[in-house]
Structure formats: structure tokens, C-alpha cells
Amino acid sequence: MEPIIEFQNLRVEYPGADRRTAVKVAVDGLNLAIQPGEVFGFLGPNGAGKTSTMNVLLGFVPPTGGMARLFGNDVSLPISRQRIGYLPEMTYYYKFLSAEELLRFYGKIFGIPSAVLEKRIDDVLKLVEMQDARKKLIKTYSKGMQQRVGLAQALINNPDLLILDEPTSGLDPVGRMKVREIIQRLKHEGKTVFFSSHELGEVETVCDRVGIMHQGKLRVEGKVADLVQEHGLNLEHIFLKMIGYQHSLAA
Amino acid sequence: MNSSEDHVAARVRFGLLVGVFACATAASWVQPRLEVLSSSYSGNRSVSEVILGDFRQLMANQFMLKADEYFHSGYYPSIFDQPKNKSGVMSEEIRADERSAFSKPEGKDDHHGHDDHHEGVHEEHEEADFLGKPRDFIEAFGRHFFASTHSHLESEQEIKELLPWLKLAAEMDSTRPDAFVLTSYWLRKELRKVDEAEAFLRQGWRINPNSVEIMLELAKLLEADRKDEERAHNLYEAALTKWMRQHPHPTEADYEDTIVEQLLGRIARIEEKKGNYVRAELLLGKLLPLSPAKSEISEQIAALRAKIKAIPAPK
């Protein structure tokens, strides 16, 4: 089967602020393929290159080298984004709109017919439990509420692939549980989910496969159970080992 | 906790005190220098007055130009279109009109005077066509988008449209007589609002008691519209005296100004009416070198001389 997401030798560099500062290599030779129906957890410490990888997938940043494909299309084509839902790392939404208006706007961009769209708006708002505040302007929302709106907009087009950058950050425990439930439900519906997280427990429960990035390189990748067996450690310790933290662990 | 807060408060208070002191020092340093600066170029006026004054003059100028532009229905040269002569400008056109009208008594043939004005304007417009031939296709095309043909006010309503700008100009800078004179000219000659014209002129005269221009216009108003030849005569004479006093040694340029020409002509005509032919002849003699209508004046002088001869010499 053709992978939904495919990276080959992906390299991402950020130019320095001026000529003297060196370029920053954010992703260095990433090879990874994600199959339809998989839930993939993307792990790594701050600054590892997770967001940069996702930015390439969405066409925000052109790859410096290598290539990235979505549904077999080059990521630079807008059409490759028709069937994906994306939740950015932080909440970036139009503050002068209400949740409902924001969802309607995005839905129309996907070309969803009005009648279907209104129904979907109701559904996703119910899913993220935001029906009560749907008519209020986003600028009046708390951070968690904004994160919920973000999740709702990622689901508005009933996507086949979800790219979620730290979906549970800023959510209360109920919210986190809810996100886990949503991911599991999508998996049952046969959707693919590619998400980054710092919550190892959460990753362990919902993911089919995980990958751990460190300093732009993919250090390890595989099924959680296989990794645990292979290293004889739990996921948290594998993570710490991969990022070079084992000395202090031993101490 | 409390004591540290007190400490902060004390520091803030000290800082404020230092700040106030610094400001006061700076002010006392700046103040005399500013005064020197302002008095050096404006006598006793304060800086703000100078700036405001210049601004008002500038605005008044702008409004006068606006009136002129309205007089030509928007067809008006910018600083980049250098007109060959000043004949395109409203005050000049009116002056030309006045010049040709001076020898006839004012008011008698109002209608004729009106036509005459327009004819004069049309003759002049041939020369005043400052735009010339377009230099390139952009310029040629651009002429569709602004007032690029000569045109003049036709109806009373159109003349009225000048008044707001003239009034604003006079209000902005009441020391420029031309705003009062022009306003009065249009008010009395075209709109027949003699009362308003007189009130406005007198207001201007109060502010500019030395303006010969305003006196001349007021005298014209008295003569033509109030039919008060006596007072008009006195005012003409006063204006002439004032002019002489202001120009003890008149130069060619002073005579360029049609004011003295008009005064001489008008006084001469009144004197002639009164039978003071000798004085009339004297005044016309002074006028002769100044006026463009030399043959006409020479004829008038000859006629006067004949009249003087006809008078039997006193025994």
C-alpha cells in the first residue's frame, strides 16, 4: 500500500539572522513512512525538529533537501492538503470571529456544501464540548478553549489524515482524555493520525508506532511494544536514553 | 515587606524630584535662548504667533488661489505651467475690465459693462491658454481627466461660488486688501448686494486704514451704486492723496499698478462734470503717459481744452 506520509532524506535548514550566524539545521536526513490507518506518535525534546518536520508536510517551509509526500503528491501542491486536518502548535485563530464563524470559514474553503457544513459544525463543536461558547468571539476564550476550537477546525473537513502538533497542550485532564478518545475513535474509523507530544503516557496508550527525534535526527522508530522489548526499558527511559540522558539516569 | 515598599516609594519620590528639578533647569536654560531666537526675527511676537501667522497667510493665499480657480471653473495653471503673462489671473482680468470701464461713468450702463467684461476675458483667453500642445500621449490622454479647457463663470450662481473662498481668505488674513476688494466687486457688480459689499469693505477698511485699494473700491461703490458723487469724490481725493504720500517718488513699477490710473481718471471725470475743466485737464495730462488708451485720452484732453477756451476769460 502507498504510504500516506513519506519522507526521504528530508533536510530542513533555517538561514541565520545575518551572514555571520550559521544556518540552523532543524531536520537532518529524515526517512519515514506512515501507512494509512496508523497512529504515529512523534516524540522528542524541545527543539528536536518535530514542528519543522510538520511545517514541511504542510508546505509552510520548503525542504532544503530530500522530499516529502502526502497521499503520493508533492507537498507544495495545495491539493495535497484537501484531505488533511491540522492543529498548529499554538492557538492562532482570527480573534474577531466566533468559533462558529471560524469553522464556517474553514469549511467553505474546503468547499463543503452549506447544509452539510452546518451539521458538521454542530458535530465537531459537540465533540470538543464547545457548544455553549460557539457564538462568543475567540478573543474572549481561555487557552484551553482556543485549543478545543483548534481541534474542531482540524476535524471540520472530516479528514483522512490528521496532523496534530501537541494536541493536548493547555488542556485540562478531561480535555486530554477527550483528545485521546477522539484519536482512538478516528483510528477506528480508519483515519491516519500523525501527532507530536511530550506526554509519553498518552503516546503509549494511543499510538501504533512512535518515533523519537533528537537534534534533527530520527533516533529510533517502531511499535511501542517492540521497542520496550528490544531495549528492556519503558518508553520514558528509552526516550531519555535516546536523547543522551542515560548517564544521569545511571547515577 | 512593608519597609521594602516604603523604600521603593522613597526612591520613586526622589526620582520624581530629580526629574522635576532637571526639567526646571532645562527650561530655565532654554527659555532665554528661545526668546532671543523669536525676537530676532519677529520683533515682539511670540513664536506661536509667528507660526500661526505664517500659517494663516499661507491659508489665505491658498483660498485666494481657490477663488481664482473657481473663476475659471477649475482651469488653472499649476506652478509647473508657467503662464506667459499674468493675464489668466482673475484680479488681472478684472483690472483690465476696470481700466476699460474707467472712462465711462460706472453704473449707467451696467449691462454693457457686464458684456464688456466677458469680451475682455475672451480676448485674453487666447493668450492665457497655458497648457499648450500636449507633449506626449500620456499628457494628451490625461487632459480628459481634469478641467483642461478655458471657461468662465456664466451665471450669477457661478459667481456666488467664489464668495466662500474670498470670505475665508479675508478671515484668515484680514490684512490683505485684495480679498475685500474682490469680494465687494463681485457682490455689487454681479450680485447686486450693495449693502453686503459696503459692510464688508468698511470692515476691511477699519482693519487696513491705509489701503488705497479699499478706498478706491469703496468710492466706486459710493459713486456707482449709492449715486453719492460727493462722498465718492472726497474719497477718491483722499485715496489719491494717500497714494501720493505712500509713493513720494513713484517708480515705473508703482504706476504699473492701475490704482493711480483709475483714481486720476475718475476724479478727472467728476471734475469735468462739475465744470472744473482746468483741474480735469491737469489730471488727464498726468494720466496720459500711464494709460494704454492714449488716443482716447488725448481726444478727451483736446475736448477739455476746447471747453476751457470757450469760457470767457474773467475780467
Place this chain on the structure above:
Amino acid sequence: MNVVFCISALVVKELYRRKDFYVVFVLTALITLMMGSISFFNDSSMARYLKELCLFLVWVSLLFISVGAAARQLPAEREQRTIFPLLAKPVSRWQLIFGKFLGCWWSTGLALMSFYVFFVILSGTREHEWPLASYLQAATLHWVLLGIIIAMVMLGSLVFAAPSSNATISVVSIVGLMFLARYLNKIALQQPEPLSSLIYALYFIIPHLEFFDVRDLIIHHRAAIPWWAWSVAVVYGLAYVAMFLGATWLIFRKKRLST
């Protein structure tokens, strides 16, 4: 095209949720009506000075409204990072630019329409004349001009770092073009040779914004512009819009999204 319309509708919504337009409109109407109630020498039937004042206020207001709106669009998307979820949808950068442009152009067009309706009613009730063809020409040309301005400012918003400096530079250059462009050929003739040709070349390159300012014609009841000339001017203006938008796209295509 659907995407472009969605984005432009969003811009219209944003601009009308801000209150600046209403404030400017009410202010313009108030100042005009106040000046209109003055009587000069016991006569208050003068109309042209009032038309002039009203049109001047309309021009200044619309200039600031359109520059303000256009200067904000792309920088705000980038600064507030709303551009990320938006471009994660099937939206190309060209569609984003064109949608933003259309949104600004339509909303300033709505503002322009309300201003001109006010103007037409004002001058009609004063002069009892309704040269609607001339008014229509003036309004449409003005609208095309706003299009050029918006496209130009959007280009500027990618070139200059801060929206405020972009807005200032834009306003200065627009006013400069309005007043000077027409005379550059005459200025060129007064210069020594290398400079002369240079200025003349500039004269042919720069957008002649003065074509779109026909206020004098409607103030002084001049004849309407021939429709062919009007059409040429509209096409000329739209060509500049296309050029500015094309340049904006060329720069934006390679631009990093976050600031």
C-alpha cells in the same frame, strides 16, 4: 475562485467589525453639514465649495482607510500566525494574496459607495442637478485608484518591515504621484541631459494616479469624460493592479511565513 471569495469575505467581515469606517463617515458627514449651514453674505445657496470640501474629506478618508486596511493584512496574518491554519487548508499563496486584495477592495468599495451616495444627495439637494453619469465615472475611477493603492501597499507590506513605516511611505508616495506625476515631463525638459531622459523615462513608467482624480470636473459641472477614455483609464489602472499583485506574489512565494 471559491477560496478567494471566502478569504475576501473574511477580510470584509474583519474591516466592518472594526469601527474606524463608521467614525470616519460620521465625521465627514458632520463636518460637511456644518460647513453647509454657513451663509456667506446672507446667501447659503453656494454649493461648489461644499462639494469640494466633501470630496476632499472623502478622498482623505478613503486613502487612509485603504492604506490602513491593506498595510495590515499580510503582516497580521504572519504576526498572529493565523496564516498557518489557513495555509494548511487547500489554499495557495496566490489565492491568499488575491483574496486579501479583493477583500480590501470590496470593503473600501462599500465605503466609497456610502460616501458617494452622501455626496450625490448633498450636491443634488443644493444644486438641483443630477449629472449621474459624471458622478458614476468619478466614483468608479476613484475605486480603481483604491485598487491600485491597495495592491501597492500590499506589495509594500512585504518589502518594508513594519506596517507603520509601510503606511507612511505609501501615503507619501501616493500623494507625491498624485501631484507630481503629471508634470514630470515638463520637469524633465528643464533638466540637463542625462537626468532629463531619466525623468522622462520615469514619467512613462510610474502609474499616473492623477487620471483617477476627476474631482474638478464634477465640482465645476464640466462635461462627462468620453466613455472610451474612461475605459482606457480603468484598464490602465487594472494593469497596474495586476502588476503590483504579481510582484507581491513573487515575493510572498519565497517568503518565510512567520516573522
